[in-house]
Amino acid sequence: MTTTGPGRPRKQQPSRPGATARDEILDAAAELFTTQGYAPTSTRSIAEAVGIRQSSLYHHFSTKDDILEVLLAGTVAGGLAFARRVCAEVAGGPDGGGGEGSSGDSPTAAARLHAVALYDGTQLCNARWNLGVLYNLPEARSARFQSFMADRNELRGLYRRLGAELPANGWAGTSQNGDLAFRLVESLVNLRADGLSTPDSPLQAADAGIVLCGLAGSLAAVRAGSAALVASIG
Amino acid sequence: MTTTGPGRPRKQQPSRPGATARDEILDAAAELFTTQGYAPTSTRSIAEAVGIRQSSLYHHFSTKDDILEVLLAGTVAGGLAFARRVCAEVAGGPDGGGGEGSSGDSPTAAARLHAVALYDGTQLCNARWNLGVLYNLPEARSARFQSFMADRNELRGLYRRLGAELPANGWAGTSQNGDLAFRLVESLVNLRADGLSTPDSPLQAADAGIVLCGLAGSLAAVRAGSAALVASIG
Numbered sequence: 001m002t003t004t005g006p007g008r009p010r011k012q013q014p015s016r017p018g019a020t021a022r023d024e025i026l027d028a029a030a031e032l033f034t035t036q037g038y039a040p041t042s043t044r045s046i047a048e049a050v051g052i053r054q055s056s057l058y059h060h061f062s063t064k065d066d067i068l069e070v071l072l073a074g075t076v077a078g079g080l081a082f083a084r085r086v087c088a089e090v091a092g093g094p095d096g097g098g099g100e101g102s103s104g105d106s107p108t109a110a111a112r113l114h115a116v117a118l119y120d121g122t123q124l125c126n127a128r129w130n131l132g133v134l135y136n137l138p139e140a141r142s143a144r145f146q147s148f149m150a151d152r153n154e155l156r157g158l159y160r161r162l163g164a165e166l167p168a169n170g171w172a173g174t175s176q177n178g179d180l181a182f183r184l185v186e187s188l189v190n191l192r193a194d195g196l197s198t199p200d201s202p203l204q205a206a207d208a209g210i211v212l213c214g215l216a217g218s219l220a221a222v223r224a225g226s227a228a229l230v231a232s233i234g
Numbered sequence: 235m236t237t238t239g240p241g242r243p244r245k246q247q248p249s250r251p252g253a254t255a256r257d258e259i260l261d262a263a264a265e266l267f268t269t270q271g272y273a274p275t276s277t278r279s280i281a282e283a284v285g286i287r288q289s290s291l292y293h294h295f296s297t298k299d300d301i302l303e304v305l306l307a308g309t310v311a312g313g314l315a316f317a318r319r320v321c322a323e324v325a326g327g328p329d330g331g332g333g334e335g336s337s338g339d340s341p342t343a344a345a346r347l348h349a350v351a352l353y354d355g356t357q358l359c360n361a362r363w364n365l366g367v368l369y370n371l372p373e374a375r376s377a378r379f380q381s382f383m384a385d386r387n388e389l390r391g392l393y394r395r396l397g398a399e400l401p402a403n404g405w406a407g408t409s410q411n412g413d414l415a416f417r418l419v420e421s422l423v424n425l426r427a428d429g430l431s432t433p434d435s436p437l438q439a440a441d442a443g444i445v446l447c448g449l450a451g452s453l454a455a456v457r458a459g460s461a462a463l464v465a466s467i468g
Binding site: 034035036037038039040132133134135136137138139141169170171172176179180183184186187189190191193196204207208211212214216219 | 268269270271272273274366367368369370371372373375403404405406410413414417418420421423424425427430438441442445446448450453
């Protein structure tokens with residue numbers, strides 16, 4: 001990662017990802033929020049990191065909160081869209097949606113939960129900045145960001161719905177299935193912050209979610225169904 | 235929780251827990267850091283929340299960082315002391331320390347891991363303020379707080395050590411045992427921030443840690459051994 005000093009000539013060296021100034025602003029803000037903190041970062045320092053004037057930044061975002069809102073939404077958008085697709089396909093038919101129209105067998109509920117966890121966790125681990133570290137900010141918990149929290153709650157609800165479709169697991173019924181998988185995936189944020197995440201971490205989290213459902217013995221089949229789902233929807 | 239306005243006469247109404255002004259400062263700071271955020275909270279606002287002068291606060295803490303350091307240390311101190319005791323007792327003898335001197339049978343490695351997770355998770359859930367929300371603050375990850383991070387890493391290491399003593403679990407060997415339990419316990423912080431933790435949550439996290447070790451079938455015995463350990467050490 002090259003360091004981009006303030007005031008560098010933007011037009012000549014667009015070193016941040018993104019085709020537009022808006023994307024560059026989001027990337028610079030994400031870097032500063034996750035490395036310096038949200039409150040200590042000013043819109044001025046964001047503009048400087050991009051190499052634009054503060055007034056140009058205000059052309060794209062009225063406030064720092066508006067930037068955070070877009071960034072937080074981005075942390076759940078991919079996982080939520082995927083989970084909605086997975087659940088919508090299932091709703092198409094009784095007991096798993098049947099095989100019509102899809103390639104091969106209908107994925108089991110366990111494969112669907114695994115796929116959602118794997119896809120969601122991969123997004124969290126592969127995003128350029130570890131924005132999940134901002135989830136517990138008191139600021140992010142305020143009403144200002146209720147739209148993000150609503151998305152995150154919907155995602156948690158889809159995990160729960162998929163978990164509730166599994167057979168009782170013998171140690172805690174089905175009540176915890178989805179929630180524990182959701183928590184294991186979100187714990188990837190901490191793992192990454194601790195410098196301990198590896199390319200295998202999302203798969204391990206998804207696997208662990210399935211083991212907690214009492215399905216350790218079916219893990220190979222669940223993984224295969226999950227991989228097929230990710231390939232067809234993701 | 236009663237609200238304590240700034241400037242209330244401290245001597246007459248010590249409404250915050252703690253016998254000393256230092257304890258009251260820590261409590262007020264914990265409330266403000268977890269509800270308003272760390273960066274936005276000034277030492278002046280902490281002093282006002284206690285009902286003392288800012289100069290009196292400086293008699294106890296030179297900087298806001300010094301206050302955060304004490305608060306962060308407090309989130310791991312109990313769990314770490316307990317885990318050290320659990321591991322030290324085991325080191326007293328081969329293959330689990332034997333039964334001499336202790337009351338009854340030597341606890342299994344699984345019971346020890348369960349007890350550490352249960353004790354640690356209970357501390358996180360029962361603390362007056364959910365200070366774990368500050369773990370991912372970029373500020374808390376700076377060298378200034380390396381002593382806290384060293385304690386947290388030692389605690390994670392003890393989870394890992396206990397997890398490594400268990401038999402291979404059939405889905406991921408033993409490499410993940412301790413780490414997943416540690417992550418499930420820390421995820422109680424998020425659960426609490428989401429308003430979803432219950433009195434059963436620490437036990438559920440400890441149970442889940444054991445299930446991930448492939449020991450769902452022994453959960454009742456593991457719980458019993460764990461409860462005995464917590465009663466004798468905790």
